Amino acid sequence: MNSTILIVLALVWAFALTRALKMSLASPDRFPVVHWQWPEGLFTTCIVLFFLSTGAAAFGKEPQRITLESLETSVALYAAVTLFLIGFLVMRNVPLVEAFGLGAERAKTIFGPVLIAVLVAVPAIYAVQWLVYTFLADANAPQPIVTFLLEHDGLRDRLAVAAIALIAAPLTEELVFRGCFYGVLRQVGGRWLAIGVTAVVFALIHGHAASIPGLLILAVALALLYEVTGSLWAPLALHAVFNGLSLLGTILWPEAMQ
Numbered sequence: 001m002n003s004t005i006l007i008v009l010a011l012v013w014a015f016a017l018t019r020a021l022k023m024s025l026a027s028p029d030r031f032p033v034v035h036w037q038w039p040e041g042l043f044t045t046c047i048v049l050f051f052l053s054t055g056a057a058a059f060g061k062e063p064q065r066i067t068l069e070s071l072e073t074s075v076a077l078y079a080a081v082t083l084f085l086i087g088f089l090v091m092r093n094v095p096l097v098e099a100f101g102l103g104a105e106r107a108k109t110i111f112g113p114v115l116i117a118v119l120v121a122v123p124a125i126y127a128v129q130w131l132v133y134t135f136l137a138d139a140n141a142p143q144p145i146v147t148f149l150l151e152h153d154g155l156r157d158r159l160a161v162a163a164i165a166l167i168a169a170p171l172t173e174e175l176v177f178r179g180c181f182y183g184v185l186r187q188v189g190g191r192w193l194a195i196g197v198t199a200v201v202f203a204l205i206h207g208h209a210a211s212i213p214g215l216l217i218l219a220v221a222l223a224l225l226y227e228v229t230g231s232l233w234a235p236l237a238l239h240a241v242f243n244g245l246s247l248l249g250t251i252l253w254p255e256a257m258q
Contacts, residue, residue: 030228030229030230031101032100032183034095036183040092040094040180043088044180044184048201051176052201052204054205055204055205059209071148071161074164075160075163078168078171081176082171100179100232101229101230101232102233106229106231110233113234114225114237118238118241121221121238122241125217132213133210136210143206149251158251162247165240165244165246166247167240169239169243170236174222174236174239177201178222182198182226191223195223198219199219200216202216202219221238222235222238
């Protein structure tokens with residue numbers, strides 16, 4: 001009986017994956033039309049390199065324990081990067097609504113694609129991460145933020161984690177990586193180059209080797225969702241939903257994360 005259920009679920013997942021890929025690759029005209037110039041490209045690259053440098057510093061080292069104060073500092077840093085980037089784009093006369101597909105009409109159409117992405121990408125991410133932790137359990141500790149959440153159950157602690165996971169990280173990372181960096185790379189080398197480069201960079205900035213396979217899948221899903229909807233609201237929503245599910249799973253089933 002269990003085998004039958006698993007086979008049915010696998011078939012449903014395969015069908016949904018096929019449909020999702022077909023939708024994503026068949027709608028290049030939905031992507032926002034904006035001409036990125038070299039100052040925007042250079043500025044975005046500098047921000048990406050900053051994120052990469054912080055992520056690279058964590059590889060090959062024991063995960064550092066984080067505190068409530070460091071979480072609050074991270075929220076402030078995310079906010080500063082977001083405001084700094086938006087201010088630069090406004091100064092450069094980049095039309096933000098058109099450049100990122102933020103109009104109300106496009107926002108109304110993202111629910112279906114986001115739901116499909118959740119059903120297709122999230123199970124794949126968790127399956128890959130389960131395999132990684134199964135075979136490399138002795139060599140890989142959870143991400144520091146997960147460890148913090150497991151050890152601190154105060155309201156202020158959880159609100160700080162939620163602020164990063166549900167708001168700060170999705171907003172800043174989607175604006176930087178899908179909004180600007182992806183747009184610039186897509187203009188220069190096409191969407192396949194943009195998907196590949198942004199996926200690798202996005203996975204590396206998190207500085208956690210065991211999470212790289214899952215983050216690569218997430219990053220590709222975020223880029224394809226941006227392609228099919230033409231709105232940055234869609235990858236932002238998927239990013240927040242994925243983080244929210246991970247946060248909820250850590251709170252409800254902490255033994256699974258240890």
